[in-house]
Amino acid sequence: MTPDLFADQPIEVTTERLSEGAIVLRHFASAQAPDLLSEIEHITTVAPLRHMKTPGGHSMSVAMSCCGCWGWITDAKGYRYQAEDPCSGAPWPIMPPVFASLARSAALAAGYGDFTPNACLINRYEPGAKMGLHQDKNEQDFSQPVVSVSLGLSQVFQFGGLTRSARPKNIPLAHGDVVVWGGPSRLRYHGVLTLKAGAHPLTGACRYNLTFRCAR
Ligand code: SIN
Numbered sequence: 001m002t003p004d005l006f007a008d009q010p011i012e013v014t015t016e017r018l019s020e021g022a023i024v025l026r027h028f029a030s031a032q033a034p035d036l037l038s039e040i041e042h043i044t045t046v047a048p049l050r051h052m053k054t055p056g057g058h059s060m061s062v063a064m065s066c067c068g069c070w071g072w073i074t075d076a077k078g079y080r081y082q083a084e085d086p087c088s089g090a091p092w093p094i095m096p097p098v099f100a101s102l103a104r105s106a107a108l109a110a111g112y113g114d115f116t117p118n119a120c121l122i123n124r125y126e127p128g129a130k131m132g133l134h135q136d137k138n139e140q141d142f143s144q145p146v147v148s149v150s151l152g153l154s155q156v157f158q159f160g161g162l163t164r165s166a167r168p169k170n171i172p173l174a175h176g177d178v179v180v181w182g183g184p185s186r187l188r189y190h191g192v193l194t195l196k197a198g199a200h201p202l203t204g205a206c207r208y209n210l211t212f213r214c215a216r
């Protein structure tokens with residue numbers, strides 16, 4: 001039997017600066033990934049992943065759920081945060097401590113010392129799913145950053161400027177990578193390109209993204 005020389009080695013975190021206030025923390029969530037995925041499993045049995053409709057009536061290709069005090073939703077009435085899951089009328093599942101502590105420590109590593117996320121959006125991308133360039137601007141306080149965790153298949157993240165027309169950087173994000181953007185970059189446009197088919201040992205044919213924000 002060949003011993004796995006690296007089985008007990010901690011995974012090294014490396015960083016890539018994207019812009020003032022924005023950074024990629026490679027592998028930051030790798031160690032917690034199995035726990036994060038089992039929490040996603042619990043949350044989505046209570047608040048199932050669903051394809052929400054944009055205000056324009058289009059069904060989103062990404063399937064979404066939420067946890068925490070506030071959940072981000074979209075429907076004919078617009079984009080907003082709501083304390084209850086519109087599918088059940090019940091409050092969103094609580095944010096698991098492992099989610100909150102990971103988000104806080106990633107924010108700290110990016111230079112944001114006092115992040116208190118109260119909203120977590122859970123995105124599930126299957127092959128063919130994407131998210132066009134947009135700003136995260138439904139939150140009341142832009143002094144708090146956005147923390148975004150990638151799990152499973154790799155997908156190309158686009159990080160643009162403060163206007164839609166600025167040419168975005170394309171950054172492949174792999175399992176365990178975390179992106180944090182805040183300060184002067186808080187309202188930068190971002191999105192993900194179409195997910196290509198693949199297989200990941202922990203998530204199978206999909207990618208999950210957890211996006212943490214302070215909604216109010
Ligand atoms: C988002 O902006 O809500 C998702 C970004 C991603 O999936 O990486």
Ligand code: FE2
Binds near residue numbers: 134135136190
């Ligand atoms: Fe976003």
